[in-house]
Amino acid sequence: KKKIIIDCDPGYDDAVALLLAAGNPNVEVLGITTIAGNQTLEKVTRNALRIAKLAHLDHVSVAAGSARPLLRDQVVVAANIHGESGLDGCTLPEADYTVDQRNAAQFIIDTVMREPPQTVTLVPIGPLTNIALAVRMEPRIVERVKEVVLMGGGCHIGNIKPMAEFNIENDPEAAHIVFEEKWPIVMIGLDLTYQALATAEVKNEIAAIDTDAARFLTQVLARFSETYKRSKGFDEPPVHDPCAVAYVIDPTMMQVRKAPVHVEYRGLYTNGMTVVDLRKPAPEDCHTSVALKLDHKRFWDMIIAAVKNL
Numbered sequence: 001k002k003k004i005i006i007d008c009d010p011g012y013d014d015a016v017a018l019l020l021a022a023g024n025p026n027v028e029v030l031g032i033t034t035i036a037g038n039q040t041l042e043k044v045t046r047n048a049l050r051i052a053k054l055a056h057l058d059h060v061s062v063a064a065g066s067a068r069p070l071l072r073d074q075v076v077v078a079a080n081i082h083g084e085s086g087l088d089g090c091t092l093p094e095a096d097y098t099v100d101q102r103n104a105a106q107f108i109i110d111t112v113m114r115e116p117p118q119t120v121t122l123v124p125i126g127p128l129t130n131i132a133l134a135v136r137m138e139p140r141i142v143e144r145v146k147e148v149v150l151m152g153g154g155c156h157i158g159n160i161k162p163m164a165e166f167n168i169e170n171d172p173e174a175a176h177i178v179f180e181e182k183w184p185i186v187m188i189g190l191d192l193t194y195q196a197l198a199t200a201e202v203k204n205e206i207a208a209i210d211t212d213a214a215r216f217l218t219q220v221l222a223r224f225s226e227t228y229k230r231s232k233g234f235d236e237p238p239v240h241d242p243c244a245v246a247y248v249i250d251p252t253m254m255q256v257r258k259a260p261v262h263v264e265y266r267g268l269y270t271n272g273m274t275v276v277d278l279r280k281p282a283p284e285d286c287h288t289s290v291a292l293k294l295d296h297k298r299f300w301d302m303i304i305a306a307v308k309n310l
């Protein structure tokens with residue numbers, strides 16, 4: 001089994017990522033850490049606890065992380081997409097267990113240093129503040145983790161700004177820290193996630209499954225479709241975050257290319273941009289890759305199989 005820590009801000013698509021990780025037999029969730037992003041830290045942490053309960057992950061620690069970016073005053077929450085609660089319109093059990101006493105960064109360090117080297121994959125699917133803090137507090141985690149598979153960025157496209165994707169834009173300094181460390185990083189950016197559309201066909205197939213997890217997923221995708229249509233004009237919503245989990249489980253469902261990536265954190269118009277050098281083959285020692293093409297059918301089949309398991 002592949003061991004992962006999911007650092008998230010649920011959030012509709014974060015919820016899908018958690019369901020996939022919980023229901024797939026080839027992945028073991030060592031912990032869930034939370035970060036302010038789609039909503040405030042308090043709200044996303046409550047959501048994480050409740051999703052964990054629904055997905056039978058309540059034996060797994062949930063550790064809350066940073067309530068704000070490293071340098072900037074506050075996150076710009078995405079209430080226009082995810083609602084005031086971060087998961088508006090969805091039914092979840094109330095969680096009857098509490099968060100880990102440790103900060104997310106400390107939890108990540110403890111877990112990575114406890115497990116054998118090269119066995120833990122970090123899966124950040126929100127702003128990168130917790131990961132940046134962890135690496136500054138304990139630099140040895142860079143050599144110790146297997147890889148960092150993150151949802152964020154894009155090859156010179158953005159969603160929150162012309163050139164910036166939400167997770168990177170919310171804490172560009174943290175993203176800069178994370179990308180400059182020499183651990184293997186796979187960037188699952190908008191180029192890839194814009195192919196992970198929840199089509200009517202996919203939604204119908206999920207609606208026919210008789211599990212609590214599938215019913216919840218149906219609500220999530222219905223709301224996500226509505227808000228993406230209303231605020232961004234998408235006919236079908238791109239379900240970003242589970243793409244990172246899917247890559248960990250089966251990287252062959254994506255085309256990935258090695259390329260140097262740097263984060264712009266001082267640009268006048270380009271703050272939060274991931275600058276990807278695709279001009280020529282990457283140098284031997286390049287530690288970053290970007291995901292470019294998704295097998296849509298295999299991706300959704302994997303999610304559907306996971307919710308059937310829960």
Ligand code: BDR
Binds near residue numbers: 125
């Ligand atoms: C990312 O931003 C968030 O709103 C989503 O959960 C996803 O992680 C997409 O840009």
Ligand code: CA
Binds near residue numbers: 008009011037
């Ligand atoms: Ca997210």
